[in-house]
Amino acid sequence: MADSVAPPSRSRDLDKLLLRNGNLVGPNFEPGAELRDDLQEYARILVVGAGGLGCELLKDLALSGFKNIDVIDMDRIEVTNLNRQFLFRVEDVGKPKAEVAAKRVMERVSGVNIVPHFCRIEDKEIPFYNDFNIIVLGLDSIEARSYINSVACSFLEYDSDDKPREETIKPMVDGGTEGFKGHARVIMPGVTPCFECTIWLFPPQVKFPLCTLAETPRTAAHCIEYAHLIKWDEVHSGKAFDPDDPEHMKWVYDKAVKRAELFGIPGVTYSLTQGVVKNIIPAIASTNAIISAACALETLKIASGCSKTLANYLTYNGVAGLHIKVTEFVKDKDCLVCGPGVLIELDSSVTLEKFINLLEDHPKLLISRASVSHRGKNLYMQAPPVLEEMTRSNLSLALYELMDKVAKDTIHVTGTTSKDGKKTSCLRKLRVVFKAIDGVTDMDTAGGA
Amino acid sequence: MAEPKIKYDRQLRIWGEQGQAALEKASICLLNCGPTGSETLKNLVLGGIGSITVIDGSKVVLGDLGNNFMLDESCLGESKAKSVCAFLQELNDAVKAKFIEEYPEALIKTNPSFFSQFTLVVATQLVEDSMVKLDKICREANVMLIFARSYGLTGLVRTSVKEHTVIESKPDHFLDDLRLNNPWPELRKFAETIDINVQDPVAHKHTPYVVILLKVAEEWAKIHQGSLPSTREEKREFKELLKSKTIAFDEDNYKEAVEASFKVFSSRGISQDLKQIIDDSQAEVSSNSSNYWVMVAALKDFIANEGGGEAPLEGSIPDMTSSTEHYVNLQKIYQAKAEADFLSIEQRVRNILKKLGREPESISKATIKSFCRNSRKLKVCRYRLIEDEFSNPSITELQKYLTDEDYSVAVGFYILLRAADRFAANYNCFPGEFEGPLDEDISRLKTTAVGVLSDLGCNGSTVTEDLINEMCRFGAAELHAVAAFIGGIASQEVIKLITKQFLISRSPSHAME
Ligand SMILES: [Zn+2]
Numbered sequence: 022m023a024d025s026v027a028p029p030s031r032s033r034d035l036d037k038l039l040l041r042n043g044n045l046v047g048p049n050f051e052p053g054a055e056l057r058d059d060l061q062e063y064a065r066i067l068v069v070g071a072g073g074l075g076c077e078l079l080k081d082l083a084l085s086g087f088k089n090i091d092v093i094d095m096d097r098i099e100v101t102n103l104n105r106q107f108l109f110r111v112e113d114v115g116k117p118k119a120e121v122a123a124k125r126v127m128e129r130v131s132g133v134n135i136v137p138h139f140c141r142i143e144d145k146e147i148p149f150y151n152d153f154n155i156i157v158l159g160l161d162s163i164e165a166r167s168y169i170n171s172v173a174c175s176f177l178e179y180d181s182d183d184k185p186r187e188e189t190i191k192p193m194v195d196g197g198t199e200g201f202k203g204h205a206r207v208i209m210p211g212v213t214p215c216f217e218c219t220i221w222l223f224p225p226q227v228k229f230p231l232c233t234l235a236e237t238p239r240t241a242a243h244c245i246e247y248a249h250l251i252k253w254d255e256v257h258s259g260k261a262f263d264p265d266d267p268e269h270m271k272w273v274y275d276k277a278v279k280r281a282e283l284f285g286i287p288g289v290t291y292s293l294t295q296g297v298v299k300n301i302i303p304a305i306a307s308t309n310a311i312i313s314a315a316c317a318l319e320t321l322k323i324a325s326g327c328s329k330t331l332a333n334y335l336t337y338n339g340v341a342g343l344h345i346k347v348t349e350f351v352k353d354k355d356c357l358v359c360g361p362g363v364l365i366e367l368d369s370s371v372t373l374e375k376f377i378n379l380l381e382d383h384p385k386l387l388i389s390r391a392s393v394s395h396r397g398k399n400l401y402m403q404a405p406p407v408l409e410e411m412t413r414s415n416l417s418l419a420l421y422e423l424m425d426k427v428a429k430d431t432i433h434v435t436g437t438t439s440k441d442g443k444k445t446s447c448l449r450k451l452r453v454v455f456k457a458i459d460g461v462t463d464m465d466t467a468g469g470a
Numbered sequence: 471m472a473e474p475k476i477k478y479d480r481q482l483r484i485w486g487e488q489g490q491a492a493l494e495k496a497s498i499c500l501l502n503c504g505p506t507g508s509e510t511l512k513n514l515v516l517g518g519i520g521s522i523t524v525i526d527g528s529k530v531v532l533g534d535l536g537n538n539f540m541l542d543e544s545c546l547g548e549s550k551a552k553s554v555c556a557f558l559q560e561l562n563d564a565v566k567a568k569f570i571e572e573y574p575e576a577l578i579k580t581n582p583s584f585f586s587q588f589t590l591v592v593a594t595q596l597v598e599d600s601m602v603k604l605d606k607i608c609r610e611a612n613v614m615l616i617f618a619r620s621y622g623l624t625g626l627v628r629t630s631v632k633e634h635t636v637i638e639s640k641p642d643h644f645l646d647d648l649r650l651n652n653p654w655p656e657l658r659k660f661a662e663t664i665d666i667n668v669q670d671p672v673a674h675k676h677t678p679y680v681v682i683l684l685k686v687a688e689e690w691a692k693i694h695q696g697s698l699p700s701t702r703e704e705k706r707e708f709k710e711l712l713k714s715k716t717i718a719f720d721e722d723n724y725k726e727a728v729e730a731s732f733k734v735f736s737s738r739g740i741s742q743d744l745k746q747i748i749d750d751s752q753a754e755v756s757s758n759s760s761n762y763w764v765m766v767a768a769l770k771d772f773i774a775n776e777g778g779g780e781a782p783l784e785g786s787i788p789d790m791t792s793s794t795e796h797y798v799n800l801q802k803i804y805q806a807k808a809e810a811d812f813l814s815i816e817q818r819v820r821n822i823l824k825k826l827g828r829e830p831e832s833i834s835k836a837t838i839k840s841f842c843r844n845s846r847k848l849k850v851c852r853y854r855l856i857e858d859e860f861s862n863p864s865i866t867e868l869q870k871y872l873t874d875e876d877y878s879v880a881v882g883f884y885i886l887l888r889a890a891d892r893f894a895a896n897y898n899c900f901p902g903e904f905e906g907p908l909d910e911d912i913s914r915l916k917t918t919a920v921g922v923l924s925d926l927g928c929n930g931s932t933v934t935e936d937l938i939n940e941m942c943r944f945g946a947a948e949l950h951a952v953a954a955f956i957g958g959i960a961s962q963e964v965i966k967l968i969t970k971q972f973l974i975s976r977s978p979s980h981a982m983e
Binding site for chain 1: 473476477478479480481482483484505509512513516517518531532533535536537538539542543560561622623627639640641642676789790792793794797798801902908935936937939940943944945947948949950951952953954955957958959961962963965966972973974975
């Protein structure tokens, strides 16, 4: 047949998946050249992190039919990245990861456009994140995951029956690795569990009791943490310890060695000192490749429907043999982050300032230094100073007035909250209901609870 | 060039300097450098593998640029092996990289002895017929082999080695070796020097749980005619006895003792897994036995004699609530016993080597020490030939998986991958490889799959229409993300085989995304 030989095409392999009908596909799969072209033209993907996973993700996504990709990372390239972050070379050490990674992928994959953002994730305004169809996370910190999760969930709106509005769902794909193990997951806020719903999957790091460090050290790690957490402050009054300063690390190591000698404890090495102080998680190229590839495939499946998406959490373990397991976790219906929002009942006379103070004491929220916005309008911003000054006059006004006298509506609050004694940025969605407003009976307000 | 110790820091924390040295000595041969093969090597080159040889006879065409990151516009029309090799070299100048522009199938047919120069061969995107041939060649030459295949949204990784012996299996969770169920005299004596009923509350809460358990077990044995708790009721009573010794509510050492009390009750002696290894016929050593089996023979003799049924002591203890002094002393007692056990095994190893007519010092002290420390975790994996797997599968197992909800898709694709190869041998193309309606290929593949199943002895079993349709839709496409996934798994397996650490997979691994 004349049509048996296809003209040469860059998307030779991808076309089979995107242009042909399939039996095991997503519900909205409409194969055809249009689907392929739409992916290239309209799909916008944000990759959070340009490290071990991020480098792989950018390559995988660029070769999976996506042409509009952004990448955000605040780090610079280090020598210890080179055993796995394959987009970086020795001469790149010290340069911003996001910028080098974006440049390298664009050099090799023609037609792809990658915009780098060399900054902290909190530095971006919230609406920045709403410009993307899918957010892919290649991070190694729980706090950063938690933050992006809360941002993505903040876009979620619920209808009057408390069903999530489909067009407001911001899908996330999250990956993580440690040694020969890793996970990949798909988060559809409002539909599948969000990061916070299953936060128990990431138990907090175990800390040594201070009395053990000070009085009964037994292991090399105890001696190192003594030097790092107790001795440093005693000697360097006020000067912060910088884990990236080799002089600081050497000082901690020397002190740890002395302490270990004193107590007859073996095993303090420079490498262990770095490992304990910086909480280094071992990382290798192969595991990052596996997990990133799984994440990129899920991204393609969400965007195109070319196959059923992962439901909803994949664990990979190559330590003993090879085990791949998929677990379907369930949503926490009371989740503060992906649920319809914490319900707060207020008197219509409550001022914005009083409301902000109230957030600090609210047992479910405990948000300090809160900034408040309503339907994209900033009611009060703690920073930057210009915005603070512009919005300061709102503090003395009634929140009800500021919200255009709507009896019941959703507002967004950003601020800091403390978890396990550590301050973290957070974003929360609140449903505010005003009491004693004409036309709204007690029945109505109770209905939304 | 960056300082290797710093550059490889994050992986040295996993496989150590010994593992890294093994990688740096290894030479890898890659067959076919599509994305599956290229990605496998990329992960190995970054980690500092010794040398790579890329073998591929094809030239780069436009379609290759869409699925392989190692190729760009400048490579069009060039040898694929040469282009991929050049990019890989750029990633790490410590690696020796070379290429041969030749089709692997031809090499397998005309020059089988070529493969014997390598430590390990990674064969990607090979069809059944070449797989079977290469497998025999590598087995004969004692070269390790890994097959990797990406096919649409599915794929396969299969390791093939005659025997793979592991000393450092480094399992995630493994019970520590405290011997609370079988304490040796020095440990008992040490426990006797400590009064667990000490009045001073600070001393009381800093008595390590090892000592508490030893003493309470002894007390228990005294009133129970020398036996330890064995029934559920007795175990409960034992825990109550432990709790009754606390003098304050915040005594973490007693909480640890209650939690660890099962270590007193657990049965003595070695595990079934270890028993199987020392009873292996390879443990009857001869002059050409590997060092591993020489050490196993020494271990077997130790267990039967000095060990009194136990493997050599590991020698390390977990952290536990304790005063520094007690903990450090306890550590010394465990280390001393481990050292004594090691010396005894070492003596045996030297004697066996001498008896076999080999240099008694040919196995290093460090190796024997590591063997002793890990003796409870030893592993042996053996793989049958691919041909054997293909022609003599375990029918009951296959049938079970074909109908099992959790496995039917993976096994279905396994069957279909073989059917696709048979299809290609008959029709000179893979099902759905070229453009045009798929109906004819679907019915042909279905017939072929039925044939494969009946040849396997699974008459009456079927693969679902859905899977057959999907397989034709895939049309032998090598998608980048699937290739990166399969290549990632293949490179993990290579690392485990070469470092002889961790456990490799035992059966073909599939991934249907
Ligand atoms: Zn949630």
